[in-house]
Structure formats: structure tokens, C-alpha cells
Amino acid sequence: MDTLDSPHPLMLALLLGLAPMAAGAQAAASGADALQSQVEGLLKQQNLPQASAGDGNQRQPWRVEVTLGQLDPRLKLAPCDKVKAYLPDNAQLWGKTRVGLRCEQGPVRWNVYWPVTVKVWGKALVAAVPLRPGNTVAQADVVVGEVDLAASGSPALVRVADIVGRTVVRPLEAGQSVRQDDVKSRRWFAIGDPVRLNVRGEGFLVASEGVALSPGDEGRCVRVRMDNGRVLCGQPVGERLVEVTL
Structure with a gap:
């Protein structure tokens, strides 16, 4: 009971x-x-x-x-x-x-x-200066520090490339861990856009092409129809670029 x-x-x-x-x-x-x-x-x-x-x-x-x-x-x-x-x-x-x-x-x-x-406790990005909603993050706005990665359900960002140029949606104080939910997701492509598809596995990489069946929003699975008609789900990682890990 x-x-x-x-x-x-x-x-x-x-x-x-x-x-x-x-x-x-x-x-x-x-x-x-x-x-x-x-x-x-x-x-x-x-x-x-x-x-x-x-x-x-x-x-x-x-x-x-x-x-x-x-x-x-x-x-x-x-x-x-x-x-x-x-x-x-x-x-x-x-x-x-x-x-x-x-x-x-x-x-x-x-x-x-x-x-x-x-x-x-692990290394991740923290705010170097106070960041307010609407601010666009520059490289000088963040530094690497030790944070409690498990303190939030939103993943901590660890790479500068994952945040520079993105818009802040929640206020952050200097020294505070930067989480995925603290910044606006990027949309790398729209429905119907042609995309490049990289399929990665242990010891190999296969490149292909396809058409996006859903928006390429960062952090969300996007469905891609390949030339042979097969549909795969992958992660948008760049401008019209999708990665699938097997």
C-alpha cells in the first residue's frame, strides 16, 4: 500500500x-x-x-x-x-x-x-552576465562552470555552439546554469524543405537526401522521407541537416 x-x-x-x-x-x-x-x-x-x-x-x-x-x-x-x-x-x-x-x-x-x-556535478555553460528574455546570446555571455546537471529536467547546455545566436526566454543571473528551456529553439528548416541526412552507426556514416515531413525544430525529432520512400526520424543539427544515430 x-x-x-x-x-x-x-x-x-x-x-x-x-x-x-x-x-x-x-x-x-x-x-x-x-x-x-x-x-x-x-x-x-x-x-x-x-x-x-x-x-x-x-x-x-x-x-x-x-x-x-x-x-x-x-x-x-x-x-x-x-x-x-x-x-x-x-x-x-x-x-x-x-x-x-x-x-x-x-x-x-x-x-x-x-x-x-x-x-x-559536471562541466556545462553558465551565464557570465545577467541575461534577460529577448537578449540574443553572444559568445562572451557564457562561460564553462561546474553545475548540478540533475537540478532540472531541462538538459544543461555544454557547447557554446548550442547557444550563441539564440534568444533568451527566461531570466538568468550570472553564474546560473544555462538550460535548453532557457533559450528559444532554432528552426533549421520547414515542412517540405529538401534536407541532407547523415545516418551514423558504429564505424560508419551514410549520407543521403530526403524531404522534411515536419518542421526542423532543434531538440525535436523530425520525420524525413527518403528517396526510396522510407521515413526516418532524426535530429535537426544544422541548416537543412538531419542526423540519425543507429
Whole structure:
């Protein structure tokens, strides 16, 4: 059973099997320590985020910090003989996430989530000066600094070429990480434009041509119909240029 958002203590007692109040405080303290050990043990078995060869950080390994939050102190869990820690489906060790804990053997089966924050420090672009909506970014407006790459759902920009000439859509202070959502996407071509298509794979590159079936907006998949009628989805990377990675 999943925990509810800020439930009334009495409801928690009824749902999870509240122990007698006199012994409950001591049991909760020791129980929390045991659960935390379970969470820590699971995290030690996981592969932490690492810079890949394609992100420009291969010479600068990421520095990862994992911080455990706390369960709701009002939460009183029924005794359990066997607790299992697990990563929920689709959970990633990136930014704000959680580790699941479920009672697999006990008088009351329960399931709770322990909050976890994973900070991933790496090199990316930061504003060198305050940038305001409507500003066009020049090369002198950004510098490389260490930022928490996982602090936002929007990817941090790492290459100067990805931002110079683009328009700022959100205010940025000096020293603040520049994210993909902070600047306006570029449209490299329109529907119906002829485009060049580079298909990349391990150890090979095939160049072809086609026609855009959707706008070539930066960061979005564009559908391209090739001369043989086949339709591929690729990333717009330049003026009438699309790349597909196999």
C-alpha cells in the first residue's frame, strides 16, 4: 500500500497498524534506522551516473552526491520480519527520486517511499552576465562552470555552439546554469524543405537526401522521407541537416 500525501495520523494508524503509543516512539526510531540501512545498501549496489563519451565531459568525470531525505515522522509502520528495498519502475538515480520499501513478511503488508536526491556535478555553460528574455546570446555571455546537471529536467547546455545566436526566454543571473528551456529553439528548416541526412552507426556514416515531413525544430525529432520512400526520424543539427544515430 502506498503512502498518502500528508495523511491524518489517525488514518495512518488504521492503515498501517499503529503500535501502542508508549512503545511506538522507540520502535519508530530504531525502525527508521533499519530502513535507512536498507536504502543505503540498495544504493551502494547501483551504478551511479557517469559522463559518456558523447557529452563532452569524458575528460571531466562527473562528481555525484547522494543525499537521503526522511520519511514522514508521523508515519508508524507495523512490525515487519522482512523488508525489501527496491527501485520503482522508471526511477532514475538523477535529481529528486525515491527508493521503495515494502514489507514482504509481516502481519500488515505496507509499502513506502524514501526520498533521495542525486546531485550530478559536471562541466556545462553558465551565464557570465545577467541575461534577460529577448537578449540574443553572444559568445562572451557564457562561460564553462561546474553545475548540478540533475537540478532540472531541462538538459544543461555544454557547447557554446548550442547557444550563441539564440534568444533568451527566461531570466538568468550570472553564474546560473544555462538550460535548453532557457533559450528559444532554432528552426533549421520547414515542412517540405529538401534536407541532407547523415545516418551514423558504429564505424560508419551514410549520407543521403530526403524531404522534411515536419518542421526542423532543434531538440525535436523530425520525420524525413527518403528517396526510396522510407521515413526516418532524426535530429535537426544544422541548416537543412538531419542526423540519425543507429
